[in-house]
Amino acid sequence: MDALKAGLVLFVACLLQLSVLTEYEAFRSASIVLVALLSIALLRGSVFGAVAGFATGLLLDTATLGTLGVTSLLMTLAGFWIGRYGETTARDRFHAPYLSVAVVTLLYAFGQLLLQFMLGQPAPAGAAVHALPGALLLNLLLTLPVYALARRLFPPAELGDRVREVRLLG
Amino acid sequence: MPRNRTVRIAVLGSSVQRAAPYGFPSGRSSAIKRRIVVGCLVLLSLVLITVSFRSSALDGVQGVGATVLRPFEIAADRVTRPFRDTVGWFQGLVNAKDENAKLKAQVAQLQQQQIQYASALEENVQLRADLNYQAPPKVADFGKVNAEVVANPQSVIEDTITIWAGSSNGVENGDVVVEPTGNPDGTGALIGTVTRVTNDVSRVTLLTDNESAVTATDLSDPSVIGSVRPGSGSSLILDRVPKQPAVRVGDTIITAGSLGQGPLKSLYPRGIPIGTVTSQSNNDANLFQNIAVQPFVDLSSIQSVIVLTPKKSD
Numbered sequence: 001m002d003a004l005k006a007g008l009v010l011f012v013a014c015l016l017q018l019s020v021l022t023e024y025e026a027f028r029s030a031s032i033v034l035v036a037l038l039s040i041a042l043l044r045g046s047v048f049g050a051v052a053g054f055a056t057g058l059l060l061d062t063a064t065l066g067t068l069g070v071t072s073l074l075m076t077l078a079g080f081w082i083g084r085y086g087e088t089t090a091r092d093r094f095h096a097p098y099l100s101v102a103v104v105t106l107l108y109a110f111g112q113l114l115l116q117f118m119l120g121q122p123a124p125a126g127a128a129v130h131a132l133p134g135a136l137l138l139n140l141l142l143t144l145p146v147y148a149l150a151r152r153l154f155p156p157a158e159l160g161d162r163v164r165e166v167r168l169l170g
Numbered sequence: 171m172p173r174n175r176t177v178r179i180a181v182l183g184s185s186v187q188r189a190a191p192y193g194f195p196s197g198r199s200s201a202i203k204r205r206i207v208v209g210c211l212v213l214l215s216l217v218l219i220t221v222s223f224r225s226s227a228l229d230g231v232q233g234v235g236a237t238v239l240r241p242f243e244i245a246a247d248r249v250t251r252p253f254r255d256t257v258g259w260f261q262g263l264v265n266a267k268d269e270n271a272k273l274k275a276q277v278a279q280l281q282q283q284q285i286q287y288a289s290a291l292e293e294n295v296q297l298r299a300d301l302n303y304q305a306p307p308k309v310a311d312f313g314k315v316n317a318e319v320v321a322n323p324q325s326v327i328e329d330t331i332t333i334w335a336g337s338s339n340g341v342e343n344g345d346v347v348v349e350p351t352g353n354p355d356g357t358g359a360l361i362g363t364v365t366r367v368t369n370d371v372s373r374v375t376l377l378t379d380n381e382s383a384v385t386a387t388d389l390s391d392p393s394v395i396g397s398v399r400p401g402s403g404s405s406l407i408l409d410r411v412p413k414q415p416a417v418r419v420g421d422t423i424i425t426a427g428s429l430g431q432g433p434l435k436s437l438y439p440r441g442i443p444i445g446t447v448t449s450q451s452n453n454d455a456n457l458f459q460n461i462a463v464q465p466f467v468d469l470s471s472i473q474s475v476i477v478l479t480p481k482k483s484d
Contacts, residue, residue, distance in 0.1 A: 011242075015242055015243060015246035016246070016250075017324075018243060018246070018320070018321045019243060019246040019247045019250055020246075020250050020253075020254070022321055022322040022323065022324060023254060023322060023471055024257075024471065025470035025471060028322070028323065028324075028325065028326060028470070029325065029326055046204055046208070047203075047204055047207050047208070050207060050208045050211050051207070051211065053211075054211045054214070054215065057215070058218075059239075060324070061232075062232050062235035062236055062239065063235075063236060063239050063243070063320070063321060063332070064320075064321050064324055064330075064332050064373075065232060065236060065332050065366050065368065065371055065372070065373040066324075067219060067222050067223050068218040068219065068221070068222035068228055068232060069214075069215040069216065069217070069218030069219035069220075069222060070215075070219055072211075072214075072215040072218065073212060073215035073216065073219065076208065076211045076212060076215055077212070080208045112325065112327065113327065115219075116327065119219070119223055122327070122329070122379060122380030122381055123327060124326075124327055124380065127326045127327055127403075128325075128326060128327050130326070131325075131326040
C-alpha cells in the first residue's frame with residue numbers, strides 16, 4: 001500500500017515539476033520531486049527511498065528525453081542516503097526534513113554537474129552555483145507542505161508504540 | 171515532617187515490553203540485503219546511462235514511455251492552466267501600460283518600413299527572376315510542423331526543451347526550430363535545433379546551450395558574418411566578427427544560411443531573426459568585435475514551437 005501511495009505522490013510531483021514549476025524561470029531551480037522523494041525516504045527508510053528514487057528518476061528522464069539513468073542514479077543515492085539517515089538518527093527530529101533537503105539539494109546540484117561533465121555534456125558550474133541559493137530557498141519552502149503531506153500519508157507508526165513504554169504511577 | 175505531596179513516578183520499561191520495530195520495513199532488512207538492493211539500482215542506472223549515451227537502442231522504449239506519459243501531462247497542463255493564466259494575466263497587467271506605449275511607437279515605425287520593404291521586395295523578386303539568381307534556402311522552402319512544448323528546461327544547467335512532435339510528424343535530427351508568431355509565414359525568431367527524435371516526442375537544444383553555434387549576419391549589413399554562441403545568462407554573443415565593418419547597437423541579427431564560410435552548409439535557412447545587438451566593443455587583445463545579442467525569444471519559457479522540416483523532393 002505504501003508503495004502505491006508513494007508511486008502516486010511521486011508521479012503527481014513529476015507532473016507538477018514538468019507542467020508547472022519549469023514554466024517559470026524563477027521556480028526552475030526548485031525540485032518538488034526531490035523534496036517529495038526525500039520526505040518519503042525519511043519516513044520509510046533506505047531501501048524504499050532508493051527504489052522510489054530510481055523509479056522517479058527513470059520517469060523524469062523518460063518524460064524529458066534525457067539520458068536514461070542520470071537522474072535515476074542521483075535520486076537512488078539521494079533516496080537511499082536520506083532513508084538511512086531517517087532510519088538511524090533522524091527519527092522524529094523537527095529539523096530532519098529541512099536538513100535533508102538542504103544537504104541533498106547541494107549535493108544533487110554538484111552530482112548533476114559532475115555527471116554532465118563526465119558525459120561530455122555542457123556543465124556550466126557558474127550557472128549551477130549561481131542558482132543554488134534560490135534552489136535551496138525554494139526547496140526548503142516546499143519542504144513544509146510536502147513533508148506535512150508525506151507525514152499524513154506515511155505516518156511514522158512507531159510513535160504509538162513508544163507512548164506505551166512509559167507508565168504513570170501514583 | 172513528611173511532605174504531603176503526590177508523587178508520580180515514571181517507570182521506564184518496568185513491565186512493558188518494547189513493541190517490535192514498525193514503520194521502517196527496510197529497517198528489518200539486513201545490511202547485506204540493503205546494500206545489494208542499492209548496489210543493483212546503482213549498477214542498473216550506470217548500465218542505462220551507458221546504453222542510452224552510447225547507442226540509440228533505448229530510444230524506442232523511451233519514446234513509448236514518453237507517449238504513454240503524454241495524456242497525464244496534458245491533463246496536468248489543463249488542470250494547472252487556469253492558475254498559470256491568472257498569474258500571466260497579472261504579470262501582463264503590470265507591464266501593459268509601458269508595453270502599450272512602446273508598441274504604439276513601434277507600429278508607427280514599422281508601418282513606414284513596411285511600405286519601403288514591400289517596394290524593395292517587389293523589385294527584388296523581379297531582379298531575381300531576371301538574373302535567375304540561385305539563393306540560399308529560406309524559411310518558405312521548408313515544411314512546418316507546429317508542436318506544443320512538453321517540458322521547458324529542467325534546471326539551470328540544461329538548455330533543452332521537449333516538444334510533442336517526432337519522426338511520425340516528419341521531424342528529424344538537425345531540424346531548425348523557431349517560435350510561432352502572427353506573421354504571414356507564421357514563423358518567428360530562432361529557438362534552436364532538434365537533437366533527439368523519437369516517434370512522438372523530440373528534444374530541442376536551445377540557442378543558449380554551450381554546444382550551440384549558428385552562422386549569423388547583420389540584417390543591415392550582410393557583409394558582417396559571425397557565429398552566434400551562448401553568452402552569460404540568457405544573452406548570446408556574436409563571435410568571430412572582424413573589427414570592420416563595425417556592428418551597431420540595435421542592429422538585428424539573423425541567420426546567415428549557407429553564406430557562412432567553410433565547406434559545410436549551415437543547417438539554418440537564411441533570414442531567421444535571432445536577436446538585437448545590445449552592446450558592441452573592441453579591445454586590443456581580441457581580433458574580433460565583442461558583440462552581445464539579446465535573443466528575441468524568451469528561451470526560459472516557451473509554450474509552442476514550429477519545426478522547419480526539409481521538403482522532400484519527389
